[in-house]
Amino acid sequence: MTILLSLYWSFLKVGLFTIGGGYAMIPLMEAEVISVHGWLAAPEFLDIIAVAEMTPGPISINAATFIGYKMAGVAGSLVATLGVITPSLVLLLLLSRVLLKVIQNPGAENFINGLRSAMVALILLASYSLGGTAIIDTPSALIFAAILVASIFRPVSPLYFIAAGALLGLIFYPY
Amino acid sequence: MPSQQDEPKKTESLLSILLTFLKVGAFTFGGGYAILPVIQQEVVENKKWVTHRDFADILVITQGMPGQLALNSAIQIGIRLRGTPGGIMGALGVTAPSVIILLAIAAYLYPMVRDNEYVQAVFYGIRPAVVALIATAAYKMGKEILHGVSGIVLCAALLIIAILTQVHPILVLLLGGIIGLILYRGRDK
Numbered sequence: 027m028t029i030l031l032s033l034y035w036s037f038l039k040v041g042l043f044t045i046g047g048g049y050a051m052i053p054l055m056e057a058e059v060i061s062v063h064g065w066l067a068a069p070e071f072l073d074i075i076a077v078a079e080m081t082p083g084p085i086s087i088n089a090a091t092f093i094g095y096k097m098a099g100v101a102g103s104l105v106a107t108l109g110v111i112t113p114s115l116v117l118l119l120l121l122s123r124v125l126l127k128v129i130q131n132p133g134a135e136n137f138i139n140g141l142r143s144a145m146v147a148l149i150l151l152a153s154y155s156l157g158g159t160a161i162i163d164t165p166s167a168l169i170f171a172a173i174l175v176a177s178i179f180r181p182v183s184p185l186y187f188i189a190a191g192a193l194l195g196l197i198f199y200p201y
Numbered sequence: 202m203p204s205q206q207d208e209p210k211k212t213e214s215l216l217s218i219l220l221t222f223l224k225v226g227a228f229t230f231g232g233g234y235a236i237l238p239v240i241q242q243e244v245v246e247n248k249k250w251v252t253h254r255d256f257a258d259i260l261v262i263t264q265g266m267p268g269q270l271a272l273n274s275a276i277q278i279g280i281r282l283r284g285t286p287g288g289i290m291g292a293l294g295v296t297a298p299s300v301i302i303l304l305a306i307a308a309y310l311y312p313m314v315r316d317n318e319y320v321q322a323v324f325y326g327i328r329p330a331v332v333a334l335i336a337t338a339a340y341k342m343g344k345e346i347l348h349g350v351s352g353i354v355l356c357a358a359l360l361i362i363a364i365l366t367q368v369h370p371i372l373v374l375l376l377g378g379i380i381g382l383i384l385y386r387g388r389d390k
Contacts, residue, residue: 047270083299114268129265140381160328170329195326
């Protein structure tokens with residue numbers, strides 16, 4: 027029961043502070059799942075992000091389902107997913123008529139601009155801290171560098187880059 | 202001020218809202234920014250549930266509020282069509298395929314293949330690739346968001362604070378927001 031409450035609360039925080047979607051949730055989920063609760067080790071977290079990216083649907087909902095299942099079975103997956111979608115549901119169902127005005131209020135815009143600067147810093151930091159467990163030898167460093175350059179200059183679906191990583195992994199796996 | 206254009210259609214069945222978003226959730230890969238154009242195509246062009254102008258408003262709210270992009274827009278479209286029940290159908294539609302597919306993977310596929318040598322080799326290569334994608338996301342978001350010196354300095358300062366203090370990211374986000382409130386106050390948009 028306690029684990030279900032922790033899962034719900036953790037993923038609710040992830041949902042509430044992910045503004046702008048996508049990888050904005052990575053630093054929050056990393057903090058909750060790895061640092062605060064120690065539910066996963068960093069490599070497994072990266073595996074789950076990869077699986078969440080390779081499967082259809084929103085990445086953080088996919089990741090919430092996977093992590094929730096791992097921690098507490100089907101109930102865990104439902105609770106974690108519910109946590110991540112609760113802020114959206116509550117805000118939109120109760121406030122949908124005023125949200126546009128609130129968001130376009132200059133104060134709110136300034137707040138969100140500052141928050142997004144913080145988001146950039148946090149995502150950068152997350153890539154560094156997660157990188158330490160993924161970039162462990164020369165081949166993995168080369169894979170990182172190649173995919174980094176490719177994904178900056180070739181804006182195609184992330185699926186291609188994950189597929190490329192998988193292929194390179196098969197070729198260069200050192201053991 | 203409901204003009205003719207703003208007046209939502211009240212005739213769509215809850216089932217058709219659910220099915221539309223189930224389809225979007227089940228067949229769109231790659232998260233929010235890949236899903237939004239699919240939703241737009243479906244609800245603006247194909248179904249004509251909302252106008253282009255309304256969809257633009259929906260996007261502003263979607264990107265300025267907490268939560269997942271696909272989820273936020275699906276709930277809003279559902280609400281416009283059928284109020285609260287419609288919104289819940291939208292949420293259920295984009296969420297249910299994820300839950301079903303990921304449950305199947307987490308419960309059956311992943312434990313089965315996890316210790317396989319080839320799968321380990323695959324993830325050995327995928328992990329640095331995912332880290333690269335995360336770093337790219339930071340770079341692209343930074344390029345889009347950080348305008349001018351103040352934005353870059355703020356970002357750098359917050360990065361240093363986050364590294365030195367090791368506080369929870371939520372506190373760093375709130376601090377960024379509060380500094381934003383002060384820093385950008387009175388500035389013309």
